[in-house]
Each structure stands twice: as C-alpha cells, then as structure tokens.
Amino acid sequence: MSQPDPYAQPHTDISASQERTLGAVAHGVPLVAMVLSAGLLGFVGSLVIYLMYKDRGPFVRAHAANSLNVQIITGIVLLVSLPLMLVLIGFVTYPLALVFAFVLHLLGAVKANSGQWWNPPLTPRFVR
Structure with a gap:
C-alpha cells in the first residue's frame, strides 16, 4: 500500500465558471x-x-490540450518553413502558420469563455 506524498498539493475542485x-x-x-x-x-x-491545470477539471484539460496541440502543429510548420525559406516558399508558410495559430487560439478562447467544448480544425490530437 503506497503512502500519500507529503509534499503534494491537495487537488481542489473548481467551479464551472473557473x-x-x-x-x-x-x-x-x-x-x-x-x-x-x-x-x-x-x-x-x-x-x-x-x-498546471490538467487535473483541475475535464473542461480545463480539454482546452489546455487543444491549446498545446495547436502549438505543436504550429511549431512543426514553423520548423518546416525554415529550410523552405531557401526556395522562398517558407516566407509564405511561416506567417500563414502564425495567422492560423492566432485564429485558432482566438476562437478557442471565445469558445472556452462561453463554456463550449471545442476541438480545433486541422489540428491532430497529440495531447489528450
């Protein structure tokens, strides 16, 4: 039987508005x-x-995971864009990736604030 960790922070439930x-x-x-x-x-x-917040509630976990997934796919596109800058295509894909992430985070923030569950389009789910 394992003993509880004396240094662990107790998990507190949070309200729906939080x-x-x-x-x-x-x-x-x-x-x-x-x-x-x-x-x-x-x-x-x-x-x-x-x-920090994945264990606080399922709604927070879903939106935090979605946010992380958007950033992972954006990072991949940005890394691929760097060598593509040698053939000038990367100068188009780099800002497009940033605009794509900006729009998805903006939509995600609005949806989360209104209490809607949401999965960003064109974004693989690396983190669940």
Whole structure:
C-alpha cells in the first residue's frame, strides 16, 4: 500500500465558471506569448497551462490540450518553413502558420469563455 506524498498539493475542485476562465486562459496566454515572440514562446505558455491545470477539471484539460496541440502543429510548420525559406516558399508558410495559430487560439478562447467544448480544425490530437 503506497503512502500519500507529503509534499503534494491537495487537488481542489473548481467551479464551472473557473473552468471556463481557465479554459480561456489556456488559449489566451499562448496567444499573447506567440504574438510577443514571433511564434516562438506560445508553446511554453501552452505547456505550462496544461501541466498546471490538467487535473483541475475535464473542461480545463480539454482546452489546455487543444491549446498545446495547436502549438505543436504550429511549431512543426514553423520548423518546416525554415529550410523552405531557401526556395522562398517558407516566407509564405511561416506567417500563414502564425495567422492560423492566432485564429485558432482566438476562437478557442471565445469558445472556452462561453463554456463550449471545442476541438480545433486541422489540428491532430497529440495531447489528450
């Protein structure tokens, strides 16, 4: 029989309105970080929100996972765009990936704030 970890934080249940707010934050923080860092730090924001709040409720977990999935696919497209810049195509795909992520995070924040479950289109589910 395992003993509980004495250093672990107790998990507290949160209300539905707090879940909606945290779901919107899960999309809003990466959105702001992405804009301020030309697309490079949005992943960090999504990962931190996911790790901190994934066990607080199913709604928060779903939106945080969606946010992280958007950032993963954006990062993949940005990495592929770098060598494509040698043949000039990357100069088109890089900003398109940023606009795509911006729109998906904006939609995700609005949907989470209104309490709607949502899976972003054209985004594989790496994290569940």
